[in-house]
Amino acid sequence: xxxxxxxxxxxxxxxxxxxxxxxxxxxxxxxxxxxxxxxxxxxxxxxxxxxxxxxxxxxxxxxxxxxxxxxxxxxxxxxxxxxxxxxxxxxxxxxxxxxxxxxxxxxxxxxxxxxxxxxxxxxxxxxxxxxxxxxxxxxxxxxxxxxxxxxxxxxxxxxxxxxxxxxxxxxxxxxxxxxxxxxxxxxxxxxxxxxxxxxxxxxxxxxxxxxxxxxxxxxxxxxxxxxxxxxxxxxxxxxxxxxxxxxxxxxxxxxxxxxxxxxxxxxxxxxxxxxxxxxxxxxxxxxxxxxxxxxxxxxxxxxxxxxxxxxxxxxxxxxxxxxxxxxxxxxxxxxxxxxxxxxxxxxxxxxxxxxxxxxxxxxxxxxxxxxxxxxxxxxxxxxxxxxxxxxxxxxxxxxxxxxxxxxxxxxxxxxxxx
Ligand code: ADE
Numbered sequence: 001x002x003x004x005x006x007x008x009x010x011x012x013x014x015x016x017x018x019x020x021x022x023x024x025x026x027x028x029x030x031x032x033x034x035x036x037x038x039x040x041x042x043x044x045x046x047x048x049x050x051x052x053x054x055x056x057x058x059x060x061x062x063x064x065x066x067x068x069x070x071x072x073x074x075x076x077x078x079x080x081x082x083x084x085x086x087x088x089x090x091x092x093x094x095x096x097x098x099x100x101x102x103x104x105x106x107x108x109x110x111x112x113x114x115x116x117x118x119x120x121x122x123x124x125x126x127x128x129x130x131x132x133x134x135x136x137x138x139x140x141x142x143x144x145x146x147x148x149x150x151x152x153x154x155x156x157x158x159x160x161x162x163x164x165x166x167x168x169x170x171x172x173x174x175x176x177x178x179x180x181x182x183x184x185x186x187x188x189x190x191x192x193x194x195x196x197x198x199x200x201x202x203x204x205x206x207x208x209x210x211x212x213x214x215x216x217x218x219x220x221x222x223x224x225x226x227x228x229x230x231x232x233x234x235x236x237x238x239x240x241x242x243x244x245x246x247x248x249x250x251x252x253x254x255x256x257x258x259x260x261x262x263x264x265x266x267x268x269x270x271x272x273x274x275x276x277x278x279x280x281x282x283x284x285x286x287x288x289x290x291x292x293x294x295x296x297x298x299x300x301x302x303x304x305x306x307x308x309x310x311x312x313x314x315x316x317x318x319x320x321x322x323x324x325x326x327x328x329x330x331x332x333x334x335x336x337x338x339x340x341x342x343x344x345x346x347x348x349x350x351x352x353x354x355x356x357x358x359x360x361x362x363x364x365x366x367x368x369x370x371x372x373x374x375x376x377x378x379x380x381x382x383x384x385x386x387x388x389x390x391x392x393x394x395x396x397x398x399x400x401x402x403x404x405x406x407x408x409x410x411x412x413x414x415x416x417x418x
Contacts, residue, residue, distance in 0.1 A: 014087030035066030042067030188347030190221025192340035206230030214270035
């Protein structure tokens with residue numbers, strides 16, 4: 001079997017951790033049992049470019065049990081769990097191409113390897129597979145029936161491809177499912193980002209001035225959890241509605257020019273570039289820490305930080321100390337890459353359960369419906385979203401009401417008044 005992982009000897013540990021995660025993924029387990037029985041993905045070749053974690057392994061195995069031929073590669077050079085990559089190969093027979101800390105050349109070589117079986121379906125977290133197919137591997141386009149996309153940044157790119165008319169197959173935006181972003185982005189990123197910062201630094205959050213840049217679902221989650229641990233949270237935003245929401249949620253809101261001078265820990269979650277940059281480093285307090293939880297490592301202007309620095313050293317795992325010309329020290333966590341996956345383990349399994357249930361059911365939907373779809377970005381069908389929510393509730397033993405006939409008719413009417 002073709003694969004490239006750090007060390008196959010790590011696979012027993014990876015298998016145990018994958019089994020542990022599966023305990024908290026009841027919805028995915030139910031889908032997997034049905035897939036095993038019905039084989040809805042028989043003969044479907046899937047390339048999955050995702051963070052290679054215990055939860056992703058659960059997804060890959062579900063797709064494989066549905067009959068798919070799955071190849072997995074990393075969607076970020078620092079997010080791979082090497083024991084999981086080894087277990088995918090050794091224990092589950094799934095080709096994996098991912099090594100934590102891989103350089104850029106290896107990262108793109110791994111993407112090429114994941115595409116080597118000419119996929120019918122691409123599964124992206126950041127749109128790298130689709131980008132590679134549309135730019136460098138155009139000969140693969142005729143094989144592809146569709147793709148899925150996991151994250152906000154990827155969806156933004158895909159929409160711009162669709163707008164320019166260069167997208168050559170339909171893609172389902174899993175990120176836009178309510179059962180994805182309301183939970184994974186908010187509670188998953190919220191908890192795992194704080195987890196990543198704490199594992200990297202062991203700082204006390206209580207009393208710390210934490211600047212959260214971006215008040216989308218991820219930023220809301222990070223701010224909420226930091227506040228819950230006693231931090232004094234400042235939010236920076238460019239969207240006036242989101243800024244207003246942050247104010248009414250109880251945070252101080254100000255431009256980065258002001259926040260830069262007072263913040264002690266900066267966490268970027270905007271999906272944009274150059275959020276913390278030269279003029280901000282110039283006014284930061286000695287000892288300021290910078291972390292990013294957005295998809296790409298462009299939110300903190302690392303080249304500008306390097307250019308202002310006279311020296312740099314790794315002071316702890318995942319913490320680089322930059323000494324500036326005037327002697328101030330600034331600490332960059334996780335090389336400015338997704339801190340929740342670089343120094344921690346990403347979102348907990350119970351939230352990835354819903355995201356990856358959405359992924360599995362979206363793949364099944366693509367297999368059944370691709371010939372009716374255009375080369376556009378599609379939302380996850382509401383039935384899938386509701387099905388995932390219902391299964392999750394039932395796994396939690398939570399029951400809810402349903403409309404009676406009278407209520408249904410009331411909602412459908414316009415002439416029943418007081
Ligand atoms: N993205 C964030 N957390 C993740 C996880 N645990 N597995 C896969 N992708 C993720």
